[in-house]
Amino acid sequence: MLLSTVAIIISLVLLMYLAYRGVSVLILAPVMAALAVLLSGDFAFMAPIYTETFMGGLGNYLLKFFPVFLLGALFGQLIADSGAASSIAHWFTRILGPKHAILTVVLACAALTYGGVSLFVVAFAIYPIAKVMFYKAGIPKRIIPGAIALGAFTFTMTSLPGTPAIQNAIPIPFYHTNVFAAPGLGIIGSLVMFVFGWMWLESRARKAKQAGEGYGDHNDGVEHENISEHNAMSVALAFSxxxxxxxxxxxxxxxxFPGMDFSAVTGKFANLVPSKNTGMWAIIIALIISCLWLIVIAWNRWEDLKNTINKGSMGSMLPAFNTASEVGYGAVIASLAGFAIIKNFVLGVAPGNPLISEAVAMSALAGITGSSSGGLSIALQTLGADYLRLATENNISPELLHRVAVIAAGGFDTLPHCGAIITLLSICGLNHRQSYLNIAAVTIVGPVLAVATVIILGTMFGSF
Known part of the structure; x- marks a missing residue:
């Protein structure tokens, strides 16, 4: 069993290292799973473990969550191509002005991601506006990735109640909750992340100003650019x-859904438990109707609606299959004998309070995979039933479990090998040395403080 545990650790370390080096998780996850099996001495079962365990975990994940990936990506593409995203960004710029460039960027990103727009779409849409604002305000360009990350990668992704982000949907089938789980604690956690991150970035900007740093020489042509609102969608329509x-x-x-009689549904689908699915149904219906609404309100603005729909649909594939591959990897790891040692260790952390153990497990796996959704999925696939049982034994509500899990997964997921961070830096034309400290402060320290606050308040007062 000890050999199997060592094999798991080796495969995890290699997974993290090779993901950082840019190897696709689509191929990396099954290869690292195979390595763990090989080193554990179970190589005779390699083929069935791949077809039944790995592909079974991958397939089950896609069955549950692919509609959210698909509709979320489509909605984000419609928002971007309709001009709604730029209209919202321009509105914040006009209201707050270049003097408050950091706050403007954070709020614009937050509004878009809380509405369901993909963080990658947001980064592409906001960066051109952000660089002009930072240039006019004399704020170093190296702070832009931190501002975008704070608005797009933190509280609107994991903490604000009702956010349609995939991270907030993943615990639903495991804990029988919904995306509004523990709304009061979610709002408090959001405020902790927002206030800490904003204060951090403003302090960096003040320090740079005192040192006479300015925007910096980046040869990005910003001195010749202006923020244009030509043919912008009205703000009311853009926000709708x-x-x-x-x-x-x-x-x-x-x-x-709470007022509906599901007897006809359960009569036709005998194995269906509506309470486990209504949370997911609500997200899917909301996204479908909102996509149709976007198409209607921007009917005269589409240059190529078919291309937008195709691009959004295809844009869902890579994130969905990357995460599903990581879940398949997790399923293989959980099937190995050595996983029992790791599982007992994690569950043994703070035995009197499963919330702390859950936060540690989510944070560790999100950090290893470089993905909040991937880490969250692996952890819940392997440990979700145990945490639900422990929560019941300790009179802890599933809603509190849900919120702690999601916030915790949104912390160490942004270690340097995280694909989203690498993409964000690429969009901004910067590197880790220039900007990663600020990104880490707002996306790691802030969420850790937030999850600690939520655990303390949840333990004292329960879910609210």
Whole structure:
């Protein structure tokens, strides 16, 4: 068993290192799973472990979550191509002005991601505006990735109640919750992340100003650019799809589904438990209606609607299959004998409070995989039932488990090998040495403080 545990650790370390070096998780996950099996001495079962365990875990994950990936990516592409994203960014710019460039970028990113727009779409949409604002305000360009990351990668992804981010949907089938789980604690956690991150970035900007640093010489042509609002969508229309996603989600979650009689549904689908699925149904319906609304309100603005729909649909494939491959990897690891030692160790952390153990498990796996959704999926696939049992034994609500798990997974996922961080730096034309410290402060330190706050308050007062 000890040999198997060592094999798991070796495969995890290699997974993290090779992902950082840019190897695709699509091929990396099955190869590292095979390595763990080989080193554990179970090589005779290699073929069935791949076809049954790895592909079984991958397939089950896609069955549950692919619609959210697909509709989320499509919605984000519609928001971007309709001009709604740029209109929202321009509105924040006009209201707050270049003097508050950091706050403007954070709030614009937050509004878009809370409405369901992919963080990659947001980064591409906001960066051209952010660099002009930072240049005019004399704020170093190296702070831009931190501002985008704070608005797009933190509280709107994991903490604000109702966010349609995939991370907030993953615990639903495991804990029988919904995306509004523990709303009060979610808001408090969001405020911790936002206030800490904003204060950090403003302090870096003040320090740079005192040193006379300025925007810096980056040869990105910013001195010749202006923020243009030509042919911009009206702000009310631009915000309407974002509001619609959250509102419809809440409507179906709290009013329509609780009042429905599902006896006909359960009569036709004998194995279906509606309470385990209504949270996911609410997100799917909200995104479908919001996508249709976007198409209608921007009907005269589409240059090529078919291309937008195709691009959004195809854009869902890589994130969905990357995460599903990581889940397949996790399923293989969980099937090995050595995993029992790791499982007992993790569950033994703070035995009187499973929330702490859960936060450690989510943070560790998100850090190893460089993905909050991947780490969260692996952890819940292998340990979700145990945490639900422990929570029941300790009178802890599943809603609190849900919120702690999601916030914790959104912390160490942004270690240097994280694909989202590498992409963000590439978009901004910067490197880790220039900008990673600020990114780490707002996406790691802030969420760790937030999850600690939520655990303390949840332990004292329960879920609210």
């Amino acid at each position: 799809p974002l509001v619609l996603v959250i509102a419809l989600n809440a409507l179906f979650t709290y009013i329509i």
